Amino acid sequence: MTTRDIFIGGQWRQGGGALMQSHFPADGSLNATLHAASLEDLEQAVAAGDRAWRDPAWRDTLPHQRAAILHRVADLINARIETLAEMQSRDNGKPLAEARGLVASAASTARYFAAACELLEGELPTPRIPQVITLSGYEPLGVVAAITPWNSPIASEMQKIAPAIAAGNAAILKPAEATPLMALELAKLFEEAGLPAGLLSVLPGKGSVIGDALARHPKVRKISFTGGTSTGRHLAHVAAEKLIPASLELGGKSPTIVLEDANLEQAARGICYGIFSSAGQACIAGSRLFVHQSVYAPLMARLLELTRGLRVGHPFDAATHVGPLINEGHRQRVMEYVALAQREGGRVLCGGEIPPDPALADGSYFQPTIIDGLSNGARACQEEIFGPVLVAMPFEDEAGLIAQANDSVFGLAAGIWSRDSGRALRLASRLEVGTVWINTYKVFSISTPFGGFKESGLGREKGIQGLKAWMQQKSVYLATGSDVNHWSDNKKGVQ
Numbered sequence: 001m002t003t004r005d006i007f008i009g010g011q012w013r014q015g016g017g018a019l020m021q022s023h024f025p026a027d028g029s030l031n032a033t034l035h036a037a038s039l040e041d042l043e044q045a046v047a048a049g050d051r052a053w054r055d056p057a058w059r060d061t062l063p064h065q066r067a068a069i070l071h072r073v074a075d076l077i078n079a080r081i082e083t084l085a086e087m088q089s090r091d092n093g094k095p096l097a098e099a100r101g102l103v104a105s106a107a108s109t110a111r112y113f114a115a116a117c118e119l120l121e122g123e124l125p126t127p128r129i130p131q132v133i134t135l136s137g138y139e140p141l142g143v144v145a146a147i148t149p150w151n152s153p154i155a156s157e158m159q160k161i162a163p164a165i166a167a168g169n170a171a172i173l174k175p176a177e178a179t180p181l182m183a184l185e186l187a188k189l190f191e192e193a194g195l196p197a198g199l200l201s202v203l204p205g206k207g208s209v210i211g212d213a214l215a216r217h218p219k220v221r222k223i224s225f226t227g228g229t230s231t232g233r234h235l236a237h238v239a240a241e242k243l244i245p246a247s248l249e250l251g252g253k254s255p256t257i258v259l260e261d262a263n264l265e266q267a268a269r270g271i272c273y274g275i276f277s278s279a280g281q282a283c284i285a286g287s288r289l290f291v292h293q294s295v296y297a298p299l300m301a302r303l304l305e306l307t308r309g310l311r312v313g314h315p316f317d318a319a320t321h322v323g324p325l326i327n328e329g330h331r332q333r334v335m336e337y338v339a340l341a342q343r344e345g346g347r348v349l350c351g352g353e354i355p356p357d358p359a360l361a362d363g364s365y366f367q368p369t370i371i372d373g374l375s376n377g378a379r380a381c382q383e384e385i386f387g388p389v390l391v392a393m394p395f396e397d398e399a400g401l402i403a404q405a406n407d408s409v410f411g412l413a414a415g416i417w418s419r420d421s422g423r424a425l426r427l428a429s430r431l432e433v434g435t436v437w438i439n440t441y442k443v444f445s446i447s448t449p450f451g452g453f454k455e456s457g458l459g460r461e462k463g464i465q466g467l468k469a470w471m472q473q474k475s476v477y478l479a480t481g482s483d484v485n486h487w488s489d490n491k492k493g494v495q
């Protein structure tokens with residue numbers, strides 16, 4: 001057990017705020033203690049960031065020089081995959097194999113934004129004025145805020161910090177209360193890779209205190225947030241007051257749809273992964289299942305067989321499919337949703353309980369759970385449970401299916417399983433969601449924009465847009481001739 005310093009304006013030191021702890025969700029043991037950032041620490045981080053991004057030593061760096069820092073970060077990550085994956089698992093309980101994948105993806109994200117910033121080009125719009133050319137280029141925003149949740153820290157944090165830095169900003173990262181360790185480790189990597197002091201600060205602490213103050217700080221010029229919808233709505237108000245951009249990656253209740261011509265084995269396996277990997281603690285978890293009534297029985301039989309075969313276990317056990325939930329409070333919330341679903345008339349087909357294995361007694365584990373017998377209007381089908389709980393419903397026809405799939409305040413993602421890709425594409429175009437997977441689920445590409453429709457968010461991360469979202473466009477008019485403007489001449493009819 002160690003007490004960790006936090007990273008403020010290029011300095012490692014004890015935070016001035018309250019004591020906080022990181023626990024291993026597998027057994028509740030203490031990973032580390034640290035002091036949260038205080039409001040004074042926030043002031044210092046913002047002041048250092050504001051100096052650092054304006055400093056000509058950084059402001060005038062060329063894209064390939066910023067890219068080189070990101071490539072070094074990626075190299076450092078790749079050299080330390082095991083250590084970082086273990087830290088990620090300890091911080092939030094993800095099985096080690098999953099954590100390794102996330103760590104590797106963080107390295108790829110750094111490389112992608114390194115390449116994107118080198119390739120980013122301004123525009124030379126075709127002139128509409130004689131003897132004037134116009135140029136439009138991209139510039140950094142200044143000091144920017146990144147506020148992240150606990151479910152996949154290294155991935156969501158790199159997805160914000162890499163483009164923010166590639167774009168030339170100074171970033172201040174506020175990780176979730178439960179998972180401060182990975183953000184601090186990322187700061188170490190950026191420091192080791194040569195990022196000048198002040199361009200990255202990491203301020204752990206309570207969202208309602210340090211996160212809120214960060215978002216409200218007058219010098220903060222963008223809020224990039226991933227987390228729950230109610231926090232996102234609050235931050236959108238803060239951004240609106242300040243007239244600054246907000247990028248919001250929020251919750252979901254994503255439908256997965258099995259059409260009558262689907263490859264049922266492929267579908268059952270994909271659905272199982274889509275809801276139960278990360279113990280269902282994923283914004284994109286495919287948590288509402290719609291199956292054509294003609295294949296409902298065989299699909300459900302196979303899905304139940306696969307689900308009952310999943311091993312709930314310690315994150316460091318290579319055989320584990322489903323690790324613990326983030327903490328006991330969250331497990332209670334998930335269990336309350338299962339009880340609610342039962343009160344609403346749902347039948348628990350598998351799971352629904354704390355695993356009986358005494359070896360798991362100290363962790364916040366919960367069995368993968370499938371419920372049917374509910375209609376889409378039930379609260380268990382409308383609210384984000386953020387745990388290993390799937391609700392399954394048969395459907396009769398496509399029109400009814402689309403109406404039900406879209407009957408949600410959320411619009412993050414959807415899955416479609418069908419052998420007819422034309423039909424699947426037509427269906428995809430009718431779904432009110434930001435990402436549709438067809439015959440696959442929960443696979444990601446950093447070059448493909450990601451974000452939500454409706455209450456699942458605003459703005460897009462990833463892709464070239466994911467870099468431009470951290471910049472502002474400046475246009476320049478340049479006269480190429482020596483024409484003089486005669487407007488101020490004291491003559492009638494001039495101009």
Ligand code: NAD
Nearest residue numbers: 148149150175176207208211212227228231249250251283
């Ligand atoms: P949360 O909204 O409670 O917290 C997210 C972050 O916001 C944390 O760092 C928290 O400290 C901070 N925060 C809380 N209140 C704040 C305030 N008033 N001002 C500023 N910051 C504040 O979410 P969570 O419980 O950590 O994460 C789970 C949620 O995140 C789920 O709803 C999930 O769907 C969502 N999520 C979305 C995506 C996506 O990409 N769409 C990805 C992962 C998680």
